[in-house]
Amino acid sequence: MLLWLWILIIVAVLIGGALFYYFNRFALLGNRIDNSLSQIDVQLKRRADLIPNLIETVKGFAKHEKEAIKAVTDARKALVGAKDIEGKIKADKGLEGALGRLFAIAEGYPDLKANTNFLELQRELTSTEDKVAYSRQFYNDSILSYNNLCKTFPGIMFAGLYGKKEREYLQLVEAEKKVVKVSFD
């Protein structure tokens, strides 16, 4: 009789512990997804914020490259104006292309190329490009761990219990992964 009581208590504790553990696990991984999504946003905004400065610098040296400058300004406007994250990422792609062309043109202006401000901005922009890619990668990684938890035993039981569903990945166009190369060497 006493033995049965003990077994009952142990089982109850185990179940309680598992409920607790998986609740926290889902909360933690879910938060990570939300966090990493906002990180993408932060990086895209940073990128957009760098552009006006760059345009000013370029105008100082290569005023008559109106077309290339306008392309970058327009692409930035599209990025700032985009509503959802997919739209922003798409706009960012356009910005990347416009910037690539602008940097290529800058190669023809030795004074601009030697300008420390310009160089610094160029490096900063290249690195935010990496950071955007990395934040998206981390977002998808976070979703992967969340979905793994939802899909594998024993997490799958608790996912049903807590009403947690698999999350959607950010759609990556394969070509996007090949970053436009801005070479400055």
Added chain:
Amino acid sequence: MEQVHIDFRDQISRNKRNSFFLMFVVVCVLVLFGYVISLAFEPGFFFIIMIIAIVFSLSYTLLSYYNSDKIAVASVRAKNASRAEHGDFYRLVEGLTIASGMPMPTLYVMPSEQINAFASGRDPQHAVICVTKGALEKLDRRELEGVLAHELSHVANYDIRYITLVTVMVGMVAIISELFLRSLWFSSGDGDSKNPIFIFIGIALAILAPIVVQLVQLAISRKREYVADATAVKYTRNPSGLIKALEKIKVDVVKPEKKISKAVAPLFFANPFKGMASTHPPLDKRIEILKRM
């Protein structure tokens, strides 16, 4: 053929467990040392020596645990990296912290012509990453990024806690056994209060302890390097940067570093003393594994 099994979560909990175990063992060893020394020299002062030994070993262990990053950085004369001067270094690490979801470590640069780097600290919230001046000058962005990703992996996998603790402990055991052996030399011949059996045990311990610790030190690093390489690729999704960096190190001709103490060698990206009994797996082997990814 060394098998490289990689489960990151396993690696982390193993490192945490081993770190705790190591600290525990070292405290015990020090107390044992105190015990043997007190019996060998002055049985009358047994309790005083024991209390000193316990207080000393506990405080040394805790101090080194909480200051491991500062000790490591100071021992190689590294300086805080400034954002203005080392912009790329900062930007690359920032990108990698985003890719790995980790907090930003403190960055240092050490004056050395070698291409090398190390990470230290007790956990990711208190981590440092230090690169040599040579690495910043000789590596391009992608290569440097690979090296930094490798170091950040050591942080993420809690290798830094374990390796730094081992490093500090190695130093301490070496110092104490040295002190003991020397004190024997100088005090020989006076009085007959000494117990020859305990002196013998003491000598044996003093000789054996550093050797054992050295073996532990050699064993810890090799597998960790492969795991860190793999984790680095998980962050950057680009093995070629790391591969090229390793290849550059292979052909880089610089004098072996004299300023780096042997004790901190396992912390480094590549063995700072070329050709020495190595704490690191051979570069060719690492390159080969990376190429298969």
